[in-house]
Amino acid sequence: MRRSVIGGAKRSSLFLLNQAHRSLHHHLGSSPSSSATALLLLLRRLSSSSASSPPPPNMSNPVTVQSINPKVLQCEYAVRGEIVNLAQRLQEELKANPGSLPFDEILYCNIGNPQSLGQLPITFFREVLALCDHPTILDKAETQGLFSADSIERAWQILDQIPGRATGAYSHSQGIKGLRDTIAAGIEARDGFPANPNDIFLTDGASPAVHMMMQLLISSEKDGILCPIPQYPLYSASIALHGGSLIPYYLDEETGWGLEVSELKKQLEEARSKGISVRALVVINPGNPTGQVLAEENQRDIVEFCKKEGLVLLADEVYQENIYVPEKKFHSFKKVARSMGYGDNDLCLVSFQSVSKGYHGECGKRGGYMEITGFSPEVREQIYKVASVNLCSNISGQILASLVMSPPKVGDESYESYSAEKDGILESLARRAKTLEDAFNSLEGITCNKAEGAMYLFPRIRLPEKAIKAAEAAKTAPDLFYCRHLLNATGVVVVPGSGFGQVPGTWHFRCTILPQEDKIPAIVSRLTDFHKSFMDEYRD
């Protein structure tokens, strides 16, 4: 499944623009600095203004790339993009001809998908979910022998909150009320400030909730959303899909990916001077791909900024349980705002959480929620309405979200084993983060900021001029060029930095810290060997 570039002469300026836009991403013959998001913005604006006169559709083929929604064409999502397609082909090659490649397995370090790389689920959570999926067995004597007592108890408790105990029925469109109560209580226990179950919308993962907010906020390309660069490309893709404008603010690599409010201000003012109505600020904390954990003071400045400028604060907090450094702690933006004395009248805040990350890593379940505070009943009605069109999120994911926000407590039968599993995973992640960080820093021309949190490392690679020229000749962006070579030599799949955004002229790639610990030494040595030979070949 290749994402191909639209080639050949096209009839309308729309397609020339689309082609140029795509070449920006694929770096076809343009200079490296053309990855500037400012140029992207310009292209997006130009292409959407000519979208009013699309070419006439081919009468017998209405759904072709010429005639589909141009916003679909414009959006990009590198996490599962080109490099992954190449990896899949290599994987097939390995299967068909074992031993034909210099490695014997592909290691997918492109995506935060812990359980696909051997991480085990939390036993207690799975016990409860299995019992809720098949409640008939709760009446059987044998169940006591197979499941922990507290998982049985929790399953009963949850089932009692579901009308008719029917886990196969559509629920309330915001999610089952009893589960939202549990989540609200969990938020309160975490933050020390109350949460209202009616502010919670359970969704199929955090991503659909982000889409919902973008849909609400964006009416046209005149609506701008401030996003960190580098960012997790759900944001850029979603903004493109909804026809808005991404307003970048740069995180400072020199200061551990620091977020300066002065930078926010600068970008905001520049956007406004161009006639953009900036609606919201996205903050990912802990950061993805950058891994930094914001200091509380920093968060206060951000809250103040949003309040002053009337921006909705979109707080992506899906990595809240992934913190690897003792000097940093997770503080939710809700907690920070409330501790500043700011309530519903002061700030519009949407906080996103997911079951996919943390120590539970239940990506395939598609569970998550957004907690919305500070908006009027009329707006809440609209959000509810949009949620209702899809009826509800999957029930099993809803149950899991409530478990994540209200896990076993001290004294519960499963607490010790739960704790051991959780600590084991988090401590291992912290070790892997450090090992890989050190490994990257030991490579020539590579510097890598510490992963304070989340699941990724985002090393910066200073590519020699010779490599950059070779990339240009191959009509490939330099970072993709490096990543492809890396993949072909080692079987390790990483995502080029241009998929996340980076300061023009700098190159990065994102690598997860998720392969199992026993695989890490081999990865490190393969990476080291590869990099050495790459630099030997391309050193200036």
Added chain:
Amino acid sequence: MAPKGLDYELLNENVKKVQYAVRGELYLRASELQKEGKKIIFTNVGNPHALGQKPLTFPRQVVALCQAPFLLDDPNVGLMFPADAIARAKHYLSLTSGGLGAYSDSRGIPGVRKEVADFLLRRDGYPSDPELIFLTDGASKGVMQILSTIIRGPSDGILVPVPQYPLYSAAISLFGGTLVPYYLEETANWGLDVNDLRNAVSQAKSKGITVKAMVIINPGNPTGQCLSEANLSEILRFCYQEGLVLLGDEVYQQNIYQDERPFISSKKVLMDMGPPYSKEVQLVSFHTVSKGYWGECGQRGGYFEMTNIPSKTVDEIYKVASISLSPNVPAQIFMGLMVNPLKPGDISYEQFIRESKGVLESLRRRARIMTDGFNSCRNVVCNFTEGAMYSFPQIRLPPKAIEAAKSAGKVADVFYCLKLLEATGISTVPGSGFGQKEGVFHLRTTILPAEEDMPAIMESFKKFNDEFMEQYEDHKGYSRM
């Protein structure tokens, strides 16, 4: 105070235009009344398990085992789960890339998509390509994805049946397109006339709208009619001539309550027509685990199959799917189990057949009970529910009732349904939520309340209706619409 980002005035206008009556005014009022302690019978949404239908045992056993794979290692697991469920759980786990907790391929687990393809071959007699089958978090998500790919702006029109399931109107509003209605003819058993389609398209054209796709819901929702092979050929020929992509919502294909018109898929008819149609007409077909006799609404499992869609377009659709990473894995397993069911000889086969038949036969009976029940009421006329899960009776409201509704500031059928709700606790969806001809009123209810409750429900409805008609009629008799 400075305007804030989520002020109502600044919201995306397309969002404000969206209507979705299925969980709209009536449902909200019903929920309020329920909180006050009133007994409510929710017949507003096709949600079988909420009305007492039990899940099929076998799929629940399999998925429970997949959730908790440590069970498979326990020597006592055979005491609690039959061997075929255990084997099937192992089979599906082996198809995943790390169990239920790992993102799958963005199109869905390849092994499950292969099972869907095999099912389609068995059902239709034509091979299917798993690469063109995408699993989704419910069919609704798939519909939204396809519509958002097709609709560029307000000059793109989508032909939608009236009455329709309001996901279509809501999605078209959300994506800023234009809904081009084609009316189903109630007196002809909700049939459609190709001439109406042609007129609709040319009228749209004269308004500067390019119609790009046509939606059919077969069996129909809310109307329940099952399309014949001749109907489908006509429709496909029409799509060929007009260059429309056909969106075939076939989520109720298992719910058929008459024998004259069994389900036949759009794909089969298209392929049977042979070239040029079979090679040219673009078709997207939707299916789900939420309906049929499975009724697993809460799992959010569905798929769409693309036929004759250019590969570059498929790439774009894949790209958008990849942004949401993957559909939920447990539902993918439900889908696999649905399309690859038990066979005679399997340990759980008898039970599975018994449970499935039980549901379907009861639905058939309830379709009849409800249709007959409505037809016995004053000023109510109801087409038979040939398929799906709903009854859509026409309520011939007397002029005085319509006046009363107006004074109360309500649409006439909303007024009637609210009164019905308050009097009987029966929560329906007014026909205006689905679209209907001007001045003709309906309500949609489901045929899902338990069979033993049906007679009482129909009695309760009849009592309310006949009293309502008594109250609002002139003594000359009911007025004709």
